[in-house]
Amino acid sequence: MRYILIAFILIFCSCVNKHELAISSINSKDLEKDLLILSDDSLQGRAPLTIGETRTVAYLQKRMKEIGLEPAFGSSYKQEVPLVQLTSHVPDNFIIRTPNGQISLKSGEDYTAGCPVLREEIDIKSSEIIFAGFGVNAPEKGWNDFEGIDVKGKTIIVLVNDPDFYTGDTSLFNGKAMTYQGRWRYKFEEAERQGAVACFIVHETAAAGYPWSVTTLQTNKAELDIDDQHLEKPKCLLTGWITKDAAIRLFSSCNMDYETMKLKASTKGFHSISMNAKFDINIKNKWVKASSKNVAGLIKGTERPDEVIVYCAHWDHLGIGNPVNGDSIYNGASDNAAAISWMFSIAKAFKKGEAPKRSVLFFSPTAEEAGLLGSTYFVNHSPFLTSKTVACINTDVILFLGKFKDVTVTGLGHSELDKYVEEEASKQGRYVCADPNPENGMFFRSDQLPFLKAGVPAIFAKGYSNQVDLGKSKTQEKIDEYWNNTYHKQCDVYDPKTQSLDGLCEDAKLFYSLGNRLANETYFPKWYKQSEFYTQR
Numbered sequence: 001m002r003y004i005l006i007a008f009i010l011i012f013c014s015c016v017n018k019h020e021l022a023i024s025s026i027n028s029k030d031l032e033k034d035l036l037i038l039s040d041d042s043l044q045g046r047a048p049l050t051i052g053e054t055r056t057v058a059y060l061q062k063r064m065k066e067i068g069l070e071p072a073f074g075s076s077y078k079q080e081v082p083l084v085q086l087t088s089h090v091p092d093n094f095i096i097r098t099p100n101g102q103i104s105l106k107s108g109e110d111y112t113a114g115c116p117v118l119r120e121e122i123d124i125k126s127s128e129i130i131f132a133g134f135g136v137n138a139p140e141k142g143w144n145d146f147e148g149i150d151v152k153g154k155t156i157i158v159l160v161n162d163p164d165f166y167t168g169d170t171s172l173f174n175g176k177a178m179t180y181q182g183r184w185r186y187k188f189e190e191a192e193r194q195g196a197v198a199c200f201i202v203h204e205t206a207a208a209g210y211p212w213s214v215t216t217l218q219t220n221k222a223e224l225d226i227d228d229q230h231l232e233k234p235k236c237l238l239t240g241w242i243t244k245d246a247a248i249r250l251f252s253s254c255n256m257d258y259e260t261m262k263l264k265a266s267t268k269g270f271h272s273i274s275m276n277a278k279f280d281i282n283i284k285n286k287w288v289k290a291s292s293k294n295v296a297g298l299i300k301g302t303e304r305p306d307e308v309i310v311y312c313a314h315w316d317h318l319g320i321g322n323p324v325n326g327d328s329i330y331n332g333a334s335d336n337a338a339a340i341s342w343m344f345s346i347a348k349a350f351k352k353g354e355a356p357k358r359s360v361l362f363f364s365p366t367a368e369e370a371g372l373l374g375s376t377y378f379v380n381h382s383p384f385l386t387s388k389t390v391a392c393i394n395t396d397v398i399l400f401l402g403k404f405k406d407v408t409v410t411g412l413g414h415s416e417l418d419k420y421v422e423e424e425a426s427k428q429g430r431y432v433c434a435d436p437n438p439e440n441g442m443f444f445r446s447d448q449l450p451f452l453k454a455g456v457p458a459i460f461a462k463g464y465s466n467q468v469d470l471g472k473s474k475t476q477e478k479i480d481e482y483w484n485n486t487y488h489k490q491c492d493v494y495d496p497k498t499q500s501l502d503g504l505c506e507d508a509k510l511f512y513s514l515g516n517r518l519a520n521e522t523y524f525p526k527w528y529k530q531s532e533f534y535t536q537r
């Protein structure tokens with residue numbers, strides 16, 4: 001009996017030691033090495049389908065091999081992602097016939113649109129326009145903007161965000177925090193489900209979470225999409241945005257007041273209505289097909305190898321653009337080179353620790369910036385069943401400010417994973433808080449989204465709102481500075497002299513512990529009922 005006890009204690013101690021060893025293997029210096037290489041000018045901004053992709057993918061594979069990860073796709077670390085580069089040439093002036101004469105919308109200034117379909121010419125004739133409120137059909141919230149109206153073959157105009165954004169109510173659509181039904185992506189998906197031929201969203205900066213200029217980036221430019229069946233025969237042939245000013249003009253010419261209609265649409269019981277306006281439009285499409293790569297390495301579980309925890313950090317960024325102060329390369333250090341170093345340091349820790357019972361996947365998708373394309377493709381072509389995918393742990397957009405007191409959870413309140421983060425954060429003496437700007441819908445703007453839509457709970461969390469020396473309000477100033485001056489700009493670089501990875505290092509330790517816990521238990525974290533992604537697990 002005594003020997004059994006001693007043996008047990010020895011095994012226990014070696015486990016504890018291995019865990020300590022794993023955690024202490026994570027350090028800022030190692031994070032820095034990968035980050036400096038991945039954000040170097042030689043990778044040319046890591047744009048998909050360029051020499052930047054070739055170099056980045058080669059580096060990711062080399063590192064995965066060094067760390068001792070197995071190839072995740074048969075004998076390869078790479079997964080081919082078939083893409084289409086599609087350019088829609090829209091008319092300079094888009095004419096709408098209203099009860100009070102014609103309205104003309106100028107491309108880029110008043111409207112922006114594209115035709116996500118592999119057809120050379122798209123001709124829409126005499127399409128009737130319906131104002132469809134927020135374009136939301138959410139049975140779980142007892143809300144349906146399409147009740148009692150058939151929009152098949154018609155054009156819908158919808159508002160961005162969701163009703164709570166305007167009413168200040170918190171009971172239906174999660175208050176100020178944007179729900180997925182508030183995102184443009186959802187609106188276009190719902191338009192397709194409803195069989196509308198076209199869908200325009202009215203842009204308002206606060207409600208969308210970004211300025212008009214973001215929506216016009218793709219006007220008459222090649223846009224990347226996944227080359228699969230959804231581009232063959234969609235019902236919704238035209239998707240786009242109009243400015244708030246254009247909407248005010250259009251509504252008024254249709255004998256409606258935009259603000260009044262917005263208020264009505266935010267109130268339960270609203271019914272979509274025809275605006276008695278019509279238009280014709282002719283659009284020419286051109287495209288080329290190409291293929292990019294997802295990259296992933298694996299640690300196979302010792303007991304339940306078919307169950308998996310996915311760590312995720314996209315490798316792509318914006319490539320090369322017009323020079324600013326002589327610099328044309330978008331290095332994307334914070335977005336998302338640093339996240340890849342975070343993921344690699346976690347992978348190394350797993351190799352140092354006790355081998356996990358479930359599999360652990362380290363996944364770096366392509367074309368996140370082009371609309372989460374790599375991760376979307378992966379979720380539909382994963383080597384693991386979604387029902388066996390325990391959780392996705394994603395990170396993106398890292399602040400180089402040093403250590404944080406907080407762990408900010410973007411998308412707090414969706415699943416039991418919140419509790420895991422809380423417990424691990426408290427072990428580090430940190431507290432969990434919600435995203436200070438949840439109206440931006442950040443939870444739906446990175447690679448966790450395809451996992452959420454497939455029913456896999458996901459975490460997107462990091463030190464963000466309360467830097468240890470700065471405190472909350474000074475940190476908020478730094479956050480604002482980042483979004484205004486650094487995000488998606490050429491100056492997104494990492495400078496070891498003035499910046500620090502100590503916060504990222506703490507995050508890596510936290511998410512190693514969290515993932516390690518998930519990888520050794522049998523439980524599948526559940527969705528909370530109020531989540532729009534709720535599904536029984």
Ligand SMILES: [Zn+2]
Pocket residue numbers: 314335336368396397446
């Ligand atoms: Zn990113």
